[in-house]
Amino acid sequence: MEFNSADHTRTTTLESLDPGCRSRIIGIRAFGPLRKRMLAMGMVPGAEVEVIWAAPLGDPVEYRVKGYCLSLRRAEARLIEVLVEVR
Template structure:
């Protein structure tokens, strides 16, 4: 069975996936990695704001809010 690849932005509340890559370069990529968003980590989407931005995820046992533009750079497989 093949695994589907998509971005964190595509997930809805209650869905999860495993990080396979962080796109981009520079300060944004470094900031995302420093927050614990590293390849191999499981991510669970807890909720999405009423207007769709930001999204709240659970990673490594803590909650983290991300803008959808940043979440788009995080590639997942489920």
């Protein structure tokens, strides 16, 4: 996790965010078919993602991206780097 005091943002991974959090994707660290699938489903750098809710046992987690809902396991969300605003 990195803080950037200049523009009040920090970079982290999607999996560490709480429900209700909004963030912007800056990078995908997945490889191969997993990466292609993420890209195809709209998880691309620049896209805005909102955390909706985690499944009862904590995994997977539901996200909203590009106006629709998507579920990802935490292990997969960990591969998505995001930028969040810090107040």
